[in-house]
Amino acid sequence: MRKCYLFTGLFLVISVLTIWSAPGVTVSHAISLRGTPKYGENFRNFEYVNPIAPEGGILVNYTIGTYDGFHRYAQRGIAAVGSTSFYDTLMTSSSDEVDVLYGLVAEKLEYPDDHSWVIFHINPKARHQDGKAITSEDVVFSFNTFMEQGVPQFRRYFEGVTVRALDRLRVRFDLPDPGKEMIMDLGGLTILPKHYWESRNFTEPSTEVPLGSGAYTVSDYKIGQYVVYKRLSGYWGKDLPVNKGQLSFDYYRYDYYRDQNVAFEAFKAGEYDVRSENVSKNWATLYNGPAFDAGYIIKEEIPHEIPQGMQAFVFNVEHPFFKDRRVRMALGYALDFQWMNKNLFYDQYTRTRSYFQNTIYEAKGLPSREELKILEPIRNKIPAEVFTKEYNPPVTDGSGNIRTQVRQALSLLKEAGWEIRDRKLVNARTGEHMEFELLLYSPSMERVAIPVQKNMERLGITMNIRVVDTTQFTNRLRERDFDIISELYRARFYPDSGLNLVWHSDFIDSTYNTAGVRDEAVDYLIEGIMENQENDDALLAWGRALDRVLTWNHYGIPEWHISSFRVAYWDKFGKPLVRPKYELGVSTWWIDPVKERRLPNNVRR
Numbered sequence: 237m238r239k240c241y242l243f244t245g246l247f248l249v250i251s252v253l254t255i256w257s258a259p260g261v262t263v264s265h266a267i268s269l270r271g272t273p274k275y276g277e278n279f280r281n282f283e284y285v286n287p288i289a290p291e292g293g294i295l296v297n298y299t300i301g302t303y304d305g306f307h308r309y310a311q312r313g314i315a316a317v318g319s320t321s322f323y324d325t326l327m328t329s330s331s332d333e334v335d336v337l338y339g340l341v342a343e344k345l346e347y348p349d350d351h352s353w354v355i356f357h358i359n360p361k362a363r364h365q366d367g368k369a370i371t372s373e374d375v376v377f378s379f380n381t382f383m384e385q386g387v388p389q390f391r392r393y394f395e396g397v398t399v400r401a402l403d404r405l406r407v408r409f410d411l412p413d414p415g416k417e418m419i420m421d422l423g424g425l426t427i428l429p430k431h432y433w434e435s436r437n438f439t440e441p442s443t444e445v446p447l448g449s450g451a452y453t454v455s456d457y458k459i460g461q462y463v464v465y466k467r468l469s470g471y472w473g474k475d476l477p478v479n480k481g482q483l484s485f486d487y488y489r490y491d492y493y494r495d496q497n498v499a500f501e502a503f504k505a506g507e508y509d510v511r512s513e514n515v516s517k518n519w520a521t522l523y524n525g526p527a528f529d530a531g532y533i534i535k536e537e538i539p540h541e542i543p544q545g546m547q548a549f550v551f552n553v554e555h556p557f558f559k560d561r562r563v564r565m566a567l568g569y570a571l572d573f574q575w576m577n578k579n580l581f582y583d584q585y586t587r588t589r590s591y592f593q594n595t596i597y598e599a600k601g602l603p604s605r606e607e608l609k610i611l612e613p614i615r616n617k618i619p620a621e622v623f624t625k626e627y628n629p630p631v632t633d634g635s636g637n638i639r640t641q642v643r644q645a646l647s648l649l650k651e652a653g654w655e656i657r658d659r660k661l662v663n664a665r666t667g668e669h670m671e672f673e674l675l676l677y678s679p680s681m682e683r684v685a686i687p688v689q690k691n692m693e694r695l696g697i698t699m700n701i702r703v704v705d706t707t708q709f710t711n712r713l714r715e716r717d718f719d720i721i722s723e724l725y726r727a728r729f730y731p732d733s734g735l736n737l738v739w740h741s742d743f744i745d746s747t748y749n750t751a752g753v754r755d756e757a758v759d760y761l762i763e764g765i766m767e768n769q770e771n772d773d774a775l776l777a778w779g780r781a782l783d784r785v786l787t788w789n790h791y792g793i794p795e796w797h798i799s800s801f802r803v804a805y806w807d808k809f810g811k812p813l814v815r816p817k818y819e820l821g822v823s824t825w826w827i828d829p830v831k832e833r834r835l836p837n838n839v840r841r
Contacts, residue, residue, distance in 0.1 A: 256603065263346040267420055268336040270772070275330065275338065275477070282330050284816040285481025285824045293827035294464075294487035294841045298499050300678075301706035302460040302492055305441040309386060313441030314707055316463045316725040317490045320426075322365075322448030326356050326375070327423035328478050331816035335731045338425045338478050343450065345423065352414040354422060358405040363472040364429040364449050372401035374449075377430035379409075379422075385438040389737050389746045395422070411817070417733050417769045451483055459584040464489045467769030474679055481812070484826035496680055503534070505803070506839035510822060511803040515583040515680045517801050531807060532835055538801040542818050544593040545727040548792030549674065549688070554752040557670060557719075561619065564790035566648035569641040570691035571793050574634035580684060583797035585736075587629055591725060591786050592798060597779035599787070601626055606777035607784075611765060617757040619788040628792050642694050649695070672719035677709035681722050688689050688793075700745040714747050722795070723750050731765045731779040739786075751791040761785060806839050808832040 264571050266273040281287040303316040327337035327345070339345075362370040379399045382390045396412030432447040445454040455466035463487045473479050491508055493499035500518065503511045504527060513519045527533045549571070551558040558564055563723065573587045582618050590598040603611060603623060613623060621627070632638055646656070653664050661670045674685055685701050692699040699720075704712070712718050727737065729838035737748040742760045744754055761782040768774040787794075810828040815821050832840055 239468040256494055260349045261346055263344060265344050266336060266338045267416075267423065268333070269416065269420070269769070270334075273336045274333050274340070276355075279477050281351075281477050281480035282332065282816075284332055284525070284812055284814045284821060286812045286826070287480045289481045289484045289810070289812075289824075289826040290829075291484050291826070292486050293484075294489055294833075295485045295510070295822075295825075295827075296489045296491065296841065297510060298491050298493055298502065298508045300496060300499065302416075302494075303463070304459060305443050306436075306445055306454065307440070307442040308437065310441040311387070311439045314710065316454075316457070316487060318452075318463065318465055321452045321465060322446055322450050323426045323428065324449045324451075324473065325364075325423070325427065326425050327534060330478075331604065331819040331821065332772040335732075335820070336483075337419075337420060340473065340476065340478055341375075341427050343421070345419075346560070347419055350414050351411070351416050351419055353410045355406055355408045356418045356423075358407070358831055359473075360405060361472050362449075364432075365447055365453060365471075366429075367672045368429070368431065370427060370429075370449060371404050372407040374427055374430045375399070375407040375425070376401050377434065378425060378428040381428060381433060381438055382426075387746075389743060389748070392742060393733070393736065394418075397422075415769065417766075421733065434788060451479070452488065455487065460492060462489060462491045470743070482823045484824075496678065498563060498658065498783055503766065506806065506836065509808070510803065511614060512820070513802040513804065516584040516798075517683075518680075519584070520582040523804055524725070527806075530595070532839070533804055534807050535804045536634055536801070538803065538815075538819075538820070540799060540801060541594075542799070543595045543727040543729055544588065544592045544799065546588055546593065546725040546792070547795040547797065548588070548723065548725070549685075549795065550750050550792040551720055551790075552716060552718055552752055553791065555672070555719050557672060560652045561790055562648045562652040563654070566645040566652070566695070567692070567697075568793045569630050569638070569797075570647040570688050570695060570697075572632050572634075572636065572641070572687065572691060573629065573796065574632045575636045576684060576687055577796070578634050579636075580687070581796070585798055588797050589787070590796045591627055591783050592731070592779060594727075594799065595729060596776065597728075597731060597783060599627065599780040599783040603781065603784065605778065606773070607781045610761070610781045611784075614760055617755075618785050621788050622784045627784060638691060638694070642691075645695055654698050659696055669698065672694070673700045673702050674720045675709065675712060675718045676701065676703045677706050678722075679703055685722070713750070716747075716752060721750070723792075725750075731782065733766065733777060735765060735782075737763050752790075753791060755789075757785060758782075758789075800833075806835060808835055808839070 265277045299317045303314045305313050306316055306319050308315040308319040324341050326342040328340045329337055341358060343360050344357045345354055347354040358370060358372060364370060383394060398410045399407060401407050409422050429447050429449060451467055451471040452465040453468060454463060456464040467483060467486050474483060504525060523535050528535060551564050553559060577583055577585050580688050592598045598719040630641055632641060632815040654661050655664045662668060676682060682701055682703055689699045689701060737743050737746050739753055739758050741759050743749055764778045770776055791837045803820060808827060808831050809825040811825050
């Protein structure tokens with residue numbers, strides 16, 4: 237389903253096309269943080285779509301887990317996958333540019349040079365799913381509802397922002413801290429129908445299919461098993477330039493599975509259409525058989541230029557064992573990536589070493605002069621290695637013999653007050669044995685965690701592995717009821733406002749701050765990044781400085797990444813000649829009836 241830019245706890249960070257309508261005020265159809273948007277005021281469609289793509293058919297996807305309702309913004313419960321598609325946003329992005337927004341519900345926006353306010357002009361054609369016009373009152377209601385009843389992160393982030401309707405189709409936001417970034421974050425606001433939500437409890441889960449403002453609604457479902465979304469024939473925005481060629485399917489269906497192995501067999505049997513693979517062993521060994529040999533299923537590995545997130549075994553630093561950086565650093569020696577890559581991953585992966593992997597913000601070498609100016613005021617609050625060494629995870633010879641790494645780890649643990657007694661690592665003062673739990677929700681991760689578990693045993697540590705379903709995992713994450721988890725810090729093209737939610741102490745209650753970090757030095761760096769969003773040179777130095785401090789604090793044990801899409805699909809789709817630069821682009825595909833007729837009957841929908 238095409239991307240929907242809704243508030244999910246992480247925000248879009250963007251800014252500004254210059255088309256002057258009056259001294260000091262910009263009026264535009266689009267906004268970009270850096271440079272000029274690729275698509276001009278009268279563009280007809282994005283270049284990576286087929287604007288005359290055939291319409292019809294159904295795309296069947298899968299997901300792991302369950303769901304218990306359709307209200308994506310409730311304070312509890314698990315919403316159905318795809319439930320953000322009920323709603324449109326004021327603006328939306330392209331997939332071949334970094335952080336650029338174009339008009340959706342808002343056909344244009346205006347703002348002054350000092351970025352102290354923004355006015356969104358609502359498209360007169362914009363409609364809710366029941367045909368009622370979207371007005372400025374809906375925008376005011378949406379913002380205030382998220383502020384009053386939404387997640388705490390929203391209230392904290394937009395604290396002090398005020399909103400008012402100027403007339404039926406214009407709404408103004410005034411910003412206490414002027415900035416382009418905040419304007420763009422407001423552009424990603426989800427638009428709720430006031431006449432539907434004002435009589436309902438926004439905080440509570442619901443199995444009622446909500447009235448929305450987007451292109452799709454639910455046509456069929458069975459709670460926890462499947463959900464089918466139907467494209468509305470009268471959707472007002474179907475022919476907008478930002479939607480052209482991206483709403484080809486009449487239906488999207490998501491089937492729920494509890495087990496990845498069962499889900500994979502279902503794919504080979506034709507139960508669903510497209511599968512992205514993130515397990516190297518599966519990709520190397522399982523994608524074969526009659527359907528592949530006959531050409532019914534296409535297997536592709538597609539290189540891309542997308543920044544890579546920091547997937548890591550993340551420590552809960554509020555846990556007594558993990559408060560000490562030396563302990564966290566020592567445990568990092570238990571992950572023998574070189575052995576795992578050769579024996580488990582078929583040499584498909586690269587070790588991740590940065591929170592800005594594959595971007596210019598990845599810290600390499602020693603700090604630059606500009607970085608040192610930033611780091612010097614916090615010298616006594618950050619690891620000394622920040623100034624003297626380039627961060628890299630431990631490297632082994634790949635043989636599985638990690639005696640050198642064990643010695644280094646035990647030396648650090650001894651400094652931190654731990655010692656070996658009867659082959660067990662215990663606290664030298666209290667005698668407490670180091671035993672903790674790695675919490676997982678993916679059975680496939682258990683396979684790669686076992687070698688780490690065995691290496692922990694070499695250190696005298698007991699690491700129990702527990703695999704739970706996604707609901708239990710989500711609840712325990714929200715309550716910070718874990719010792720270590722395998723989690724992804726999302727990839728970023730540049731240091732943006734979402735870092736507040738992930739790292740700043742003010743957002744400690746956010747589950748995005750997975751590690752539970754409360755650190756004055758990290759706060760200082762995040763605040764510097766926020767203050768320099770419009771200064772490219774300064775942002776480069778602040779971003780690299782943050783990367784150094786985060787990596788040398790060892791909040792997690794870095795895992796690995798691959799810079800390509802691994803995707804398999806039943807050969808029934810047409811695709812544009814150009815793929816979006818920063819996405820796989822399934823939302824731009826369509827059903828090719830000629831190809832579909834060649835497939836076995838059970839795969840035709």
